[in-house]
Amino acid sequence: MSETRKRKHPANESSIKRTKSSKMTKETPPSKPPSQPTPSQPTLSTTPSNDDPFPVNWPKSLPYLTTPAYSPQITPSQLSLLRTLDPDLPTIPGSFPLGPAPHVKITPITDPKHPAHGQSGLFATQHLPPDTLILPYLGHYHPGSGPGLQDEDYDYTKSDYDLWLDRDADVAVDAARAGNEARFVNDYRGIPFTPPEPVPGQKKPPKQQKGKPNAEFKVAWDERTGQKVMSVWVLPRGKKGLNTGIERGEEVMVSYGRGFWEGRKQEGEGEN
Numbered sequence: 001m002s003e004t005r006k007r008k009h010p011a012n013e014s015s016i017k018r019t020k021s022s023k024m025t026k027e028t029p030p031s032k033p034p035s036q037p038t039p040s041q042p043t044l045s046t047t048p049s050n051d052d053p054f055p056v057n058w059p060k061s062l063p064y065l066t067t068p069a070y071s072p073q074i075t076p077s078q079l080s081l082l083r084t085l086d087p088d089l090p091t092i093p094g095s096f097p098l099g100p101a102p103h104v105k106i107t108p109i110t111d112p113k114h115p116a117h118g119q120s121g122l123f124a125t126q127h128l129p130p131d132t133l134i135l136p137y138l139g140h141y142h143p144g145s146g147p148g149l150q151d152e153d154y155d156y157t158k159s160d161y162d163l164w165l166d167r168d169a170d171v172a173v174d175a176a177r178a179g180n181e182a183r184f185v186n187d188y189r190g191i192p193f194t195p196p197e198p199v200p201g202q203k204k205p206p207k208q209q210k211g212k213p214n215a216e217f218k219v220a221w222d223e224r225t226g227q228k229v230m231s232v233w234v235l236p237r238g239k240k241g242l243n244t245g246i247e248r249g250e251e252v253m254v255s256y257g258r259g260f261w262e263g264r265k266q267e268g269e270g271e272n
């Protein structure tokens with residue numbers, strides 16, 4: 001989702017764009033990531049449950065990333081901007097594991113009432129408290145506008161997995177051709193309410209907010225690689241303190257923003 005059809009994905013005016021290129025290359029992260037104070041994080045079991053290098057239900061035809069990949073069109077000055085520490089950003093701590101995340105699961109959507117029926121979504125495998133980091137959103141870093149939106153045979157403007165990362169640096173991140181579990185996060189619109197799995201020892205499950213997102217995209221500083229990344233977080237507790245987080249078994253849902261769906265509508269009309 002990109003901005004000139006910019007369908008930018010969700011949150012913070014990040015966007016999902018659309019891509020294609022055979023030339024993308026992975027870059028080695030800086031050898032020594034800058035040190036950063038780690039903000040307090042709610043306790044979350046992020047210990048991988050097994051040694052499988054892929055998450056459960058990961059499509060085997062798609063490269064699974066543990067660090068970002070880069071379009072060859074990303075310039076050294078863009079890289080330098082991405083790797084300049086912004087102390088105001090939330091942090092992905094150095095201790096956050098690279099690789100499959102046990103606290104979420106990619107799950108095929110089998111409910112015909114779900115708007116993404118036949119596709120997949122991301123579901124919590126344990127309670128995720130408010131304001132918790134769920135995952136970085138990994139993909140190809142690429143120019144967010146201009147000729148860099150085309151990488152040889154790949155057109156980023158056609159991607160449904162493309163988000164703005166840094167508008168000042170003109171960099172977006174596209175997870176269409178490679179990514180991690182975060183690429184499976186759906187938009188909350190039209191998703192039917194599913195009661196959470198009962199939690200042992202808990203009489204009544206907490207009230208869930210129906211018809212609303214429970215997570216958001218945020219740009220973060222990744223201490224592990226020393227650069228900015230897009231990431232998915234549980235929504236904060238809220239002004240009234242009512243948000244209790246995401247329950248085990250509940251789908252992680254963000255808002256892609258109205259722009260994404262309006263862009264899609266326009267594309268549909270253009271095709272008629």
Ligand SMILES: C[S@@+](CC[C@H](N)C(=O)[O-])C[C@H]1O[C@@H](n2cnc3c(N)ncnc32)[C@H](O)[C@@H]1O
Pocket residue numbers: 016115116119120121160161183184185186187188189190191
């Ligand atoms: C970033 S992907 C999300 C993961 C996707 N479901 C998958 O299995 O690859 C975005 C795409 O998911 C689908 N999607 C996500 N949320 C949706 C919603 N609320 N209603 C309809 N389709 C949705 C749309 O096809 C959209 O282009």
